[in-house]
Amino acid sequence: MSDITGSELDRRTLLRRAAAVGIAATPAVGMLSACVGGGADEDTPEQATGEKSADNPLGIDPKTGIEIVIFDGGLGTKYATDVDTPLYNKKWPDSKVTYSATQEVSTVVQPRINAGDAPDMINNSGSKLMDFGAVVNAGQAQDLTELFAAPSFDIAGKTVAETLVPGAIEQGTYNGKPYAVNYAYTVFGLWYNKALFTKNNWTVPETWADFTALLAKIKAAGITPYGYAGANASYYQVRAILTSAGKIGGEQVLKDIDNLKAGAWKNDAIVKAAAAWAEVGKTYLDKSFLGLKHTEIQLRQNQDKLAFYPCGSWLENEQAKDTPPGFEYAVAPFPSVTTADTLPAAALNAAAGEIYFVAAKGKNPRGGMEYLRTMLSKEAALGFTKLTKSLTVVAGAADGVTISPGLTSANEAVGKAGKDIFMGYLFDTWYKKLDDESRAAANDLMFSDYDAQKFADRMEAAAQAVASDSSVTKFTRS
Incomplete structure (x- = not known):
């Protein structure tokens, strides 16, 4: 669970992490945009791109670095430093990953987004998370359609979307488009x-x-x-x-x-x-x-x-x-x-939670999406589960692996439920x-x-x- 500190606010935060299926809000976009800043065409830096290929389906520039910001809460940060980043750099050794952690995402990240200096991939979590609906409505979150349509990082013959539990993409979908990876599975x-x-x-x-x-x-x-x-x-x-x-x-x-x-x-x-x-x-x-x-x-x-x-x-x-x-x-x-x-x-x-998203106006959104593709690999998902005792939205990533009694039981319950898993309210x-x-x-x-x-x-x-x-x-x- 994100931000497990014993406080009621942080416990409650987890239950609010999953976004609605096809959420539509009634207020004007302008009002929400004011919370975040920046219009659709405002101050977007030159963005790194590369040539798309079977080995590089998202078309990243392999020599351009990426910046990630991870929330430092109950899940810790070792999954990012010890699992995801090494796995990303194994494939892209010339793409330097600049990493930082914070317990106050909105305080640290939101001013940077407003100033046109957004990190490439952000873990939006904790009691001081950003209003993600406002981020989306301000045009600051990258549409992840290409990510989910891309081949899985390490599961042959499947797209990223095809490796995920039912409802995983929908829970990060706003007005018909996917903008977030809700990664932890509760x-x-x-x-x-x-x-x-x-x-x-x-x-x-x-x-x-x-x-x-x-x-x-x-x-x-x-x-x-x-x-x-x-x-x-x-x-x-x-x-x-x-x-x-x-x-x-x-x-x-x-x-x-x-x-x-x-x-x-x-x-x-x-x-x-x-x-x-x-x-x-x-x-x-x-x-x-x-x-x-x-x-x-x-x-x-x-x-x-x-x-x-x-x-x-x-x-x-x-x-x-x-x-x-x-x-x-x-x-x-x-x-x-x-x-x-x-x-x-x-x-x-059961529901996916813990929001990860790519800044649409960062310097390297394609690199940010590639980092998420790495996270959604079976190897990264299993590493996350071993470190946090939390399942991920990568279906079956922890099957056959004994980590702890509760995690094993939860994984078995998900398997028995099959298609009869519902998000709740x-x-x-x-x-x-x-x-x-x-x-x-x-x-x-x-x-x-x-x-x-x-x-x-x-x-x-x-x-x-x-x-x-x-x-x-x-x-x-x-």
Whole structure:
């Protein structure tokens, strides 16, 4: 996970990293451009080019250097210095890579973009990332169509696009064109200690009936069956509810929510999901968790005082210093709520995040794209995964490689889900008031009133208030 520092802001940032499929914003481009500076024809330096060939599909000048800026957060920077750059220079030894790292991308990079001195490839991440929609609308991000159409760096017979997981390109697409590589791949689900489950002969459930039956067994064993931190991580529970709703009714249920469609929150799939989770909250959730933070809950799980925890695949790396020997992180998809769910039990909420883009007005955008082509090689992706315990969007890059229990489990879950992987929702990124209300409503549902219809009605009212507020910029997801 990007920028894992223990702060809630940085944890939240990861969940906002994936761009929408075909995002379209309603405000004028000029307003967004003002955030970044520079018009389409303004102060573009002479850009390096070379002759295209089978060995040089993007037509880079092999003697011109490139400059990259990497965010120094939870993923570290060694993947860039120890994996990607050496791999790039092995192929292009005369192209010097100038590297720098920062924890304040917008502070360091945005003024340079405004001044016409942009680095060639930028990792836009962290709590001080740039507004990438504004960067795109100002014409400052390179269209990556050629990159994705180019041959893979090291997978014969495939284009770069053909080596990626489903939805990877779409998540970096704005108004029909790809502008970003969303590189890290986050798997969301129910996290548990596989060793504890093996010891007690507990089988990971696929149906809701099996889930609640197992929760009862766990409770009888003196362990809290399920929990999340109500004080600062209630959006984990929002994701659990809405993932279940998406499995019941299909991803269109979540798209309708994002698009502020009237009646979206009252969809039967959402009411059924909320009712199922309310019962879990009423019977199997420790009420003291309402006032606790995520670090406190995660530590309880490391101590085998908590069985199931809803989270993303950054969890294992984040808890590394507190994970005792013998603890084996594993993840399971949220169980099917009904016997007629639209998506199967193995269906998974997973999304690409961690934005990397090429500056359209840098000195060497073709070199920047070639660096990204290097990153999207199988060799670079595996190196990244070994160093960060995070999957990438390069499909199968970590197959057959044992790095850590949680990563292995996440990779296996992705394989089992196959085509039944869905991105989830984006309203929490777009509409802060609606996000805040969903967090409060989820806590009330799970800790106090246990009323699914009240939850749905409350969220519908909040969504329509946003929809009717002309001062709020609206976005559309296709």
